[in-house]
Amino acid sequence: MGLSIEGLTVWLGKRTVLDGITAELRPGRVTALLGPNGAGKSSLLRAMLALIAVESGRVLLDGCDVTALDPRTRARWLGYLPQSAELAWNIPARSLVELGRAPHRSPFAGLDETDRAAIERAMALTDTVRFADRLTHELSGGERARVLLARVLAGEPDWLLADEPLASLDPAHQLDMLGRLHGFAAEGRGVVVVLHDLSHAARIADDVLLLSEGRLVAFGPAADVLEPERLEQVYGVGFERVGDVLVPTPPRNGEGDRAR
Amino acid sequence: MRRPAVLFALGLVVLAGFAFSLTAGKVWVPLSAWGSGDPRWWIIVELRLPRALLGLAIGAVLGLSGAVLQGYLRNPLADPALIGVSSTAGLGAVIAILLGLGAPPLVLFGSAMAGAAAAVVLLALLVGRSGSALAFILAGTVLQSLAGSITAFLISIAPNPFATAEILGWMMGALTDRSLEDVMRALPFMAAGCAVLGVTGRSLDLLSLGEETARSLGVRTGRLQALIALGTGLAVGSAVAVSGVVGFVGLIVPHLVRPLVGQRPSDVLLPSALGGAALVLFADSLVRLAPGAEEVRLGIAMALLGTPFFFALLLRFRRSHAWA
Numbered sequence: 001m002g003l004s005i006e007g008l009t010v011w012l013g014k015r016t017v018l019d020g021i022t023a024e025l026r027p028g029r030v031t032a033l034l035g036p037n038g039a040g041k042s043s044l045l046r047a048m049l050a051l052i053a054v055e056s057g058r059v060l061l062d063g064c065d066v067t068a069l070d071p072r073t074r075a076r077w078l079g080y081l082p083q084s085a086e087l088a089w090n091i092p093a094r095s096l097v098e099l100g101r102a103p104h105r106s107p108f109a110g111l112d113e114t115d116r117a118a119i120e121r122a123m124a125l126t127d128t129v130r131f132a133d134r135l136t137h138e139l140s141g142g143e144r145a146r147v148l149l150a151r152v153l154a155g156e157p158d159w160l161l162a163d164e165p166l167a168s169l170d171p172a173h174q175l176d177m178l179g180r181l182h183g184f185a186a187e188g189r190g191v192v193v194v195l196h197d198l199s200h201a202a203r204i205a206d207d208v209l210l211l212s213e214g215r216l217v218a219f220g221p222a223a224d225v226l227e228p229e230r231l232e233q234v235y236g237v238g239f240e241r242v243g244d245v246l247v248p249t250p251p252r253n254g255e256g257d258r259a260r
Numbered sequence: 261m262r263r264p265a266v267l268f269a270l271g272l273v274v275l276a277g278f279a280f281s282l283t284a285g286k287v288w289v290p291l292s293a294w295g296s297g298d299p300r301w302w303i304i305v306e307l308r309l310p311r312a313l314l315g316l317a318i319g320a321v322l323g324l325s326g327a328v329l330q331g332y333l334r335n336p337l338a339d340p341a342l343i344g345v346s347s348t349a350g351l352g353a354v355i356a357i358l359l360g361l362g363a364p365p366l367v368l369f370g371s372a373m374a375g376a377a378a379a380v381v382l383l384a385l386l387v388g389r390s391g392s393a394l395a396f397i398l399a400g401t402v403l404q405s406l407a408g409s410i411t412a413f414l415i416s417i418a419p420n421p422f423a424t425a426e427i428l429g430w431m432m433g434a435l436t437d438r439s440l441e442d443v444m445r446a447l448p449f450m451a452a453g454c455a456v457l458g459v460t461g462r463s464l465d466l467l468s469l470g471e472e473t474a475r476s477l478g479v480r481t482g483r484l485q486a487l488i489a490l491g492t493g494l495a496v497g498s499a500v501a502v503s504g505v506v507g508f509v510g511l512i513v514p515h516l517v518r519p520l521v522g523q524r525p526s527d528v529l530l531p532s533a534l535g536g537a538a539l540v541l542f543a544d545s546l547v548r549l550a551p552g553a554e555e556v557r558l559g560i561a562m563a564l565l566g567t568p569f570f571f572a573l574l575l576r577f578r579r580s581h582a583w584a
Contacts, residue, residue, distance in 0.1 A: 049476050072478035080476035088334035088468040089523035102466055103478045107459070151469075155477070 001077070001158050002026065003048065003190060007057035010040075010047050017043045019214045020057065025207070027158065027190035030182060032201040032222070035211035036235050041194045042083070044211065045161050048192070049080050061159075075103035079157030083164045083194075085148055090137040093147045097123055097132075100154035122153035126180065142173040149180060159190040166200060178204045199245040202226055210234060263527065266520045270534035274316070277541030281312035284545045310440045315541045317443070318435070318503055321450050321495040323536020324529060326510025327517075328457045331464035331525030332488055333393050339511040340496045343396070343489070344403025346507075348379035349500035351407040354414055354427050369445055369501045376497025379403050380489045391481030393471065396489075433504035433559025435544050446502040453495025454533070456487055461526030468525065506559045508566030509536050515573055 003025040010018040017040045025031050033041040046052045048059050050066045059066045061077055069077075079100075087096070100122070101115045111119070123129045126146040136144060145165065152160060162181065166174045182204055185191040195201045201208060201222065208225040210217040212234045218225045226246065228239040238249040282304050283289055289300045289308075322340060329338040340346060352375025356368045386399035411431075418424040463484045466474040475481055499506075516539075517531040540558075547561045556564075 046472070051472050051475055071475070071480060075476060075478035078476070080473060082470065082473050082476075084470060086468075086470035086473070088470075089331075089525065091468070091522060091524045095522075095524055096469075099466055099469060099477065102462060105462075107462055 001062035001190075002060075003159055003192075004060045005044075005048070005057070006060065008044070008047060008059060009055045009057050010043055010052060011055045012043070012052075017214050018047065021211075021216050022057075023209055023216065023219045025190060025192060025209075028185060028188045029206035030185045030191045030193060030204050031207040031209060032205035033192060033194045033209050033211065034198065034201055035217075038213070039211040039234075040214040041211055042163055044209075045080075045163050045192065045194055048161060049078055050074060051080075072103045075157075076155065077158050079152040079155050079160045081149060081152045081160065081162040081165055083167060085144055085168075087136050087144075090135045092133050093128060093136055093139065093150075094119070094123070094132040096136055096147055097128070097150045097154050100151040103155055118156055119154045122150040125153060125183075126150040141168050142170065142176075145169055145173065145177065149177070153184070157189070159192065160184055162191070162193045164194050164196060166195065166197065174200065198226065198231065198239070199247075202244060202246055263521055266517075266531060267534070270517075270531055270538065273538045274534050274541065277538045277545070278312050278316060281315055281541045281545045282308045285548045307437075310438050310443045311435045311544065312541065313440075314435050314438055314443050314446075314503060315544045316537045317447060317450050318499045318506060319509060319537035319540030320533040321454060321499045321536070322506065322509035322540070323513040323532040323534070324454055324457055325492050325496050326512075326536070327514040327525070327528045327532035328460055328464065328488060329492070329510070330514050331528065332460070332467065332484070333397055334468065335397075336515065337511070338397075339507070340492055341404065341505070341507060341510075343379070343383065343400030343492060344407060345376050345379045345492050345496045346500050346505050347404045347407035347411070348382075349373070349376040349497045350431055350505050351375050351411050351414075352378075353430060353501065353504075354411050357427050357430065358414055358418060358423060365439075365442055366445070369442075369498075372501030373449070373497055375407070376493045376500070379407075379497075380493035383489045384486065387485065389482050391471075391483075391485050393467075393485075396485055429557070430504050431559075432557040433500075433506040433562075434555070434557045435503055436555060438502060442502055446498040449494050449498035449501075453491045453493070453498065456491030457495060458529065460484060460487055460491070461529055464525035504559060506540070506562055508562045508570070509539060512566055512570055512573070513539060515570075 005021050005023045008018055008021040009016065021044060033044060035041050043052065047054055048066065054067065066074060097119050098111065101111065101118060105115065123132060126149050128146050128150050131139060131143060136147060139147065165177050169177060178200060181191050181193055205222040207220065208222045209219045210225055217234055218230060228241065231239045239246045240249055285308065287300060287303055289304055293300045294304065295301055325340040329340060329342065330336055349372040353368055353372040356371035382403055383396065383399050387395045415424055415427055418427065463479045466477050466479050471481060513535040514528050514532045517528055517535050521527045521531050543561060543565065544558050547556050547558055550556055
């Protein structure tokens with residue numbers, strides 16, 4: 001199912017954090033949300049999940065406005081991997097993954113066969129079966145990130161919306177996570193991921209949605225959008241291609257204030 | 261230990277506590293004297309049965325609501341008193357005592373329930389539709405201190421020392437001299453409150469991932485908050501209305517059961533209700549057994565026992581980094 005953003009404008013207090021964003025995201029592809037700090041990437045993700053109020057415009061999922069959907073239906077279609085790995089209670093990893101099945105279960109039903117199968121599959125995909133019975137507070141950062149991803153995958157959403165899933169992971173685990181996101185898209189489902197590292201975006205993203213100060217700068221295939229000149233305008237620092245990696249270089253003529 | 265085994269064991273402890281509460285006191289009533297032939301049987305029927313039933317119900321209510329609030333606020337220090345329902349119910353009762361000494365128990369009960377209802381309505385108004393746990397706890401704290409200061413003011417202007425003594429005695433919480441009618445009046449409210457609180461388990465589990473993530477998984481946080489306010493208002497409000505304020509049970513009991521059943525909020529609810537019932541039944545029996553002409557009030561005893569106990573718990577948690 002398609003996910004389209006139509007003229008989306010979002011205010012936080014009196015500040016316009018998103019200003020008339022329009023884009024048609026396609027399933028089966030990884031779409032990276034890029035832009036400097038404060039560009040509105042997380043707000044866009046949260047508006048797509050109907051977690052924050054929209055001033056005007058709308059987000060359509062398979063033709064339905066996401067804010068009009070029943071919360072449980074929306075939860076079955078859109079999986080959210082937030083930036084903060086908040087875990088208030090120290091529960092076993094498997095119990096945490098189980099939470100991802102909530103949108104599919106009636107309020108008082110236990111886990112049925114479908115639920116169990118989805119949980120096992122999600123844990124196998126994320127390589128978390130080994131520590132399924134360990135308590136989440138005792139896991140390493142990389143292990144915990146995989147368990148949290150398994151939680152989202154267990155819900156079998158059509159779209160996976162991840163907010164900086166690579167933060168606090170070491171390079172090996174970053175590549176591992178990118179590979180898993182790519183695999184999810186390869187199954188024909190949609191992935192939207194907020195990234196900070198442009199090299200990661202260049203490596204994984206099929207499409208890139210570039211934001212600056214709440215406005216859409218460019219949206220399209222990654223190779224077209226990730227142009228050093230355009231990135232320099234948006235980020236306020238220069239970029240050089242070294243192999244397939246985009247390396248930031250110091251700003252020329254002191255024009256770097258936009259990067260704050 | 262496996263969960264069914266824990267529940268079974270806790271059930272046995274509650275039964276033992278209930279039997280102990282019927283048997284123990286200044287006059288011991290051994291099992292051989294149970295029956296209509298023995299005069300001591302009337303002690304059980306008239307005095308101890310209502311008291312034991314009340315202890316059972318109040319303990320269960322306080323344990324359950326403590327577990328729900330700790331799960332909802334994701335804070336191990338949460339307690340039913342924190343959202344102000346106990347204080348406003350207490351204020352309602354104090355007003356009834358001040359307006360008409362020796363008021364019929366029905367008036368006292370109704371007045372305290374009205375206080376609890378006021379807290380629920382004010383909470384809803386103060387928090388609005390945001391569904392934010394932080395707003396909820398702040399509003400509760402405001403209500404708690406407001407009700408507390410009005411109560412203190414009313415005590416200071418009480419017309420005579422007898423009124424003051426009655427108010428203070430009532431506020432400290434006790435299960436003494438409650439009739440079966442008192443118990444039966446409160447029981448439906450407590451049961452309704454527990455039923456409302458009991459349906460929150462799944463949402464509490466999801467909230468352990470944070471409010472936004474829980475919403476992304478289909479939790480309606482505004483409705484959950486309304487359910488918790490209503491359930492606590494009914495359950496704790498009616499508990500306070502019949503027995504005064506008994507603290508610490510809701511705070512301590514969830515901590516006692518978590519090592520047995522794990523930390524998942526929905527798994528803690530039923531064991532906390534059973535644990536609370538057992539704790540109050542035994543504590544109230546011990547209060548009765550303490551030497552001296554006057555009983556120590558249950559509320560005071562709970563605080564005296566509870567504080568050092570909780571302190572020890574805190575030290576142990578700190579050492580094991582459970583809350584690091």
